[in-house]
Amino acid sequence: MSETQHESVRLAPDPSPGLTKVGGDTPAVSPPARRRRRKGIGWPARLEIALMTGPTLIVFLSFVILPVAMAAYYGFFSWQGYGPAEDFVGFRNYLLIFEDGTFIDALRHNGIIVVLSLLLQGPAAILLALLLNRQMRGQTIIRVLVFIPYVISEVVVGTGWSLMLHGEGVVNAVLEKIGLGWLQNDWLSDPKIAIWTLMGILTWKYIGFAVILFLAGLQGIPEELTEAAAIDGASYWQIQRRITLPLLGPTIRIWAFLSMIGALQLFDLVYIIWGQYVAATAGTSTMATYMVANGRNAGEYGYGNAVAVVLFFISLFAALLYQRFILRRDTEGAITGGRR
Amino acid sequence: MAVTAVTGRRAPRRSSRSRKPLDWTDPTVYFVALLLIATMLAPVIYIIMGGFRTNAQITTDPAGLPTDWRTENYLDVLTGGTFWQQVLNSTIVALATTAGVVALGLMTSFIIARYRFWGRGAMYALFAAGLMFPLTVAITPLYILVKNLGLMNTLPGVILPQIGFGIPLTIIILVPFVRAIPDEIQEAASIDGCSRLGFFWRMVLPLAMPGVITVAILSFIQSWNGYLLPLFILNREETFTLPLGVQAFASEYSVDTAKVLAFTSLSMIPALVFFSLFQRRIVGGLTGAVKG
Numbered sequence: 001m002s003e004t005q006h007e008s009v010r011l012a013p014d015p016s017p018g019l020t021k022v023g024g025d026t027p028a029v030s031p032p033a034r035r036r037r038r039k040g041i042g043w044p045a046r047l048e049i050a051l052m053t054g055p056t057l058i059v060f061l062s063f064v065i066l067p068v069a070m071a072a073y074y075g076f077f078s079w080q081g082y083g084p085a086e087d088f089v090g091f092r093n094y095l096l097i098f099e100d101g102t103f104i105d106a107l108r109h110n111g112i113i114v115v116l117s118l119l120l121q122g123p124a125a126i127l128l129a130l131l132l133n134r135q136m137r138g139q140t141i142i143r144v145l146v147f148i149p150y151v152i153s154e155v156v157v158g159t160g161w162s163l164m165l166h167g168e169g170v171v172n173a174v175l176e177k178i179g180l181g182w183l184q185n186d187w188l189s190d191p192k193i194a195i196w197t198l199m200g201i202l203t204w205k206y207i208g209f210a211v212i213l214f215l216a217g218l219q220g221i222p223e224e225l226t227e228a229a230a231i232d233g234a235s236y237w238q239i240q241r242r243i244t245l246p247l248l249g250p251t252i253r254i255w256a257f258l259s260m261i262g263a264l265q266l267f268d269l270v271y272i273i274w275g276q277y278v279a280a281t282a283g284t285s286t287m288a289t290y291m292v293a294n295g296r297n298a299g300e301y302g303y304g305n306a307v308a309v310v311l312f313f314i315s316l317f318a319a320l321l322y323q324r325f326i327l328r329r330d331t332e333g334a335i336t337g338g339r340r
Numbered sequence: 341m342a343v344t345a346v347t348g349r350r351a352p353r354r355s356s357r358s359r360k361p362l363d364w365t366d367p368t369v370y371f372v373a374l375l376l377i378a379t380m381l382a383p384v385i386y387i388i389m390g391g392f393r394t395n396a397q398i399t400t401d402p403a404g405l406p407t408d409w410r411t412e413n414y415l416d417v418l419t420g421g422t423f424w425q426q427v428l429n430s431t432i433v434a435l436a437t438t439a440g441v442v443a444l445g446l447m448t449s450f451i452i453a454r455y456r457f458w459g460r461g462a463m464y465a466l467f468a469a470g471l472m473f474p475l476t477v478a479i480t481p482l483y484i485l486v487k488n489l490g491l492m493n494t495l496p497g498v499i500l501p502q503i504g505f506g507i508p509l510t511i512i513i514l515v516p517f518v519r520a521i522p523d524e525i526q527e528a529a530s531i532d533g534c535s536r537l538g539f540f541w542r543m544v545l546p547l548a549m550p551g552v553i554t555v556a557i558l559s560f561i562q563s564w565n566g567y568l569l570p571l572f573i574l575n576r577e578e579t580f581t582l583p584l585g586v587q588a589f590a591s592e593y594s595v596d597t598a599k600v601l602a603f604t605s606l607s608m609i610p611a612l613v614f615f616s617l618f619q620r621r622i623v624g625g626l627t628g629a630v631k632g
Contacts, residue, residue: 048536049455052447053463056507059444060470063482063504068473070481131372144616145377148384151615152608153565155583159590159604160387163597170386173401204379265476268567272587288476295480296572304480312477319472 068312075306080299093306103307106290107314109195109283114263114318116199117206118256124203125210126252130240132211133218143215150208158272161201162188188273194282201269206262210255217251218244257322264315267292287311384608391602398597413602423606425578426585430564430610433498433581437563438556440503445510446518446552450540452511453518454526464515470508475501475568483572497573498581502563510555517551518544557618564611582607 075093077085097103132142149157164170165187175183187197221244229239245252267288274284285293291311295304390398392409417423452464475482482501491497521544529539545552567583574580580588589603 045455045536046457049451049457052451056444056448057463059440059500059504060467060507063485063501064470064473064478064507067478067481067485067501070485071478074481128376131369134369142373142377145380147615148612149380151561151565151611152384153567153583153586153611155565155567155586156387156604156608159586159600160383163390163601164383164386168399204383208380261471261474265474267476272567291476291480296483301480301484308477308480312473315474315477316472 071305071308071312073305074302075309077302078300079302085302087302089302093303094310096303097307097310102285103287103290105283106285106287110264110266110286110314112195113199113202113266113286114260117202117259117263120199120203121207121210121259122252122256125207125214125255126245126248128207128211129214129218130244132215143212146211147208149205150212152205154205154268155272157201157205158269162273165197189278189282191281191283194274194284198270198273198284201273202263202266205269206259210259213255214248214251217248221247253326256326257319260318260322261315264311264318287314384605387601387608388605390598391605393598395596395598413599414606416599417603417606422577422580422585422589423603426580426582426607427610429495429579430582433495433502433566433570434560434563436495436499437502437506438560440499441506441510441559442552442556444503445507445514445555446545446548447540448507449511449514449518449548450544453515454536454544464511467508467511470505471512473505475505478505479568479572482569486573491573493574493576493579495579498566498570501569502559502566506555506559506562510559513555514548514551517548521547553618557615560614561611564614 074085076088076090078087078089078093079085128146132139132146167186169187171187172185185193188194225243225247226239229243234242265288266286270284270286270289271292274282274289287307288311291304291307295301295307298304389405391413392411393407394410397407448463448467452460486492486497486501489497491500525543525547526539529543530536534542565583566581567587570581570584574584577588586604586607590600593599593603
């Protein structure tokens with residue numbers, strides 16, 4: 001039986017290094033179990049597989065994979081969204097995209113947002129998670145409260161913040177009141193500041209997710225390790241740096257991955273706060289808002305699809321690089337194939 | 341100040357601070373925590389309180405507190421029909437999406453985790469790759485697809501794509517849960533005459549419950565807050581979900597800031613209630629998901 005157990009341990013996508021070693025070192029000690037697993041499957045099992053994965057596959061293929069494929073197809077056409085797409089233009093849409101300065105700007109903004117999200121949210125979230133991981137009064141309440149902005153919808157957040165941040169809004173009024181009037185700004189429309197405003201809102205909105213994720217990761221770290229280190233005379237910060245952070249590594253890397261992809265796809269908040277036209281002049285446009293503004297809203301569906309394809313390949317490229325160089329040891333099996 | 345009171349109310353059952361090697365003085369920790377809470381909550385509180393003021397008050401003194409707590413903004417929104425219609429639409433969409441994502445995701449995770457068959461790895465890789473296909477990329481063709489299916493301006497036109505896009509994350513989270521169920525349990529069940537499907541219902545479903553609840557909450561919140569897809573699919577006001585409703589309301593009553601604030605704060609209540617009810621489960625579920 002041990003064979004199957006190790007097998008399942010080895011298959012888990014995120015085994016801790018120790019477990020992998022156990023699974024890897026153990027020889028197949030139980031031939032019968034192994035033979036049973038190798039045996040072909042019978043018809044009832046095949047029927048079960050078909051019945052239980054069929055609907056999922058149908059929904060997934062038709063509403064996820066098919067549209068993506070359609071985007072790739074329509075990207076080669078100049079098409080206004082009605083009738084069959086007949087005006088084949090080859091790669092012209094793609095050339096236009098990369099010749100368009102507004103797209104390059106949007107791409108640059110996305111890059112800035114990716115980097116700043118990681119730099120602003122990551123360290124802050126780790127510190128907060130360490131703080132909240134301590135036994136303290138009101139711990140539960142604090143955890144809930146930190147997560148609240150994440151739960152509120154982007155539309156509410158966007159509407160609320162744009163009401164608060166415009167020229168005569170509450171933010172400027174508060175600054176005036178507490179004697180920081182010189183800090184008053186045109187938070188939303190000044191191109192030099194708008195992207196920082198956006199980063200502030202993004203951090204406020206999404207840091208809770210990072211904190212909760214890290215807290216979950218922290219709970220998985222055995223207390224014995226930190227206790228042993230403490231007995232050996234390690235200081236609190238030594239323990240965090242030498243034990244907690246390395247063990248939290250997989251969680252941090254997964255969070256960074258999710259954050260990166262999310263930042264590349266950013267749409268809702270920018271579109272709601274800045275609208276489709278202002279975003280470009282305020283310096284907060286993203287590839288996704290560019291896509292909607294120049295695709296659907298302009299009635300150029302072929303072009304919009306081409307932008308979507310570019311956005312997809314940029315995300316995929318980033319994701320694959322990340323997988324290849326950073327995530328690999330954590331997520332054996334997730335993208336690299338779950339067979340093993 | 342209200343925050344302080346709430347924070348202080350819950351005393352921990354046991355104080356194990358003595359075990360912790362860190363000897364920060366409590367005030368520092370609580371100061372940081374309070375600062376954090378204030379930052380997180382201030383905008384929300386501002387939105388809620390703004391709804392209790394009049395436009396004149398908001399214009400003359402944006403940072404002031406409500407003096408006479410006017411309720412007519414809230415009452416107007418609550419007695420108008422559109423708000424409730426949108427709540428209903430959002431509820432239907434979120435519940436149907438959640439049910440679909442959980443049912444389909446759990447069945448498929450069970451198969452991937454527990455059956456060995458040709459193409460299993462490919463299937464897992466396919467769903468995992470689905471994480472790379474965000475809604476944003478597919479939105480334009482999706483809109484065309486939904487239009488061709490005759491589902492424009494209908495709730496299923498939002499629900500079905502949402503289920504499709506919710507499946508990858510669900511499977512990624514649930515497969516480890518199902519896999520973690522020891523084989524011995526399955527063997528014991530089969531010795532006791534339980535079929536594989538019976539095992540699914542009687543053992544997998546209850547044992548994977550923490551994971552199931554996590555994905556259910558995540559997909560509910562995601563669906564409840566969804567904006568891009570409804571923006572493309574739902575153009576008629578009676579089909580609007582709450583996010584679209586908030587935006588429409590905000591542009592329709594753009595001069596009536598107080599009313600917009602009231603509408604906005606009312607629309608965030610359901611998600612907040614839902615989340616506070618299940619927050620323990622979210623943390624627990626994520627622990628399982630992260631640890632694999």
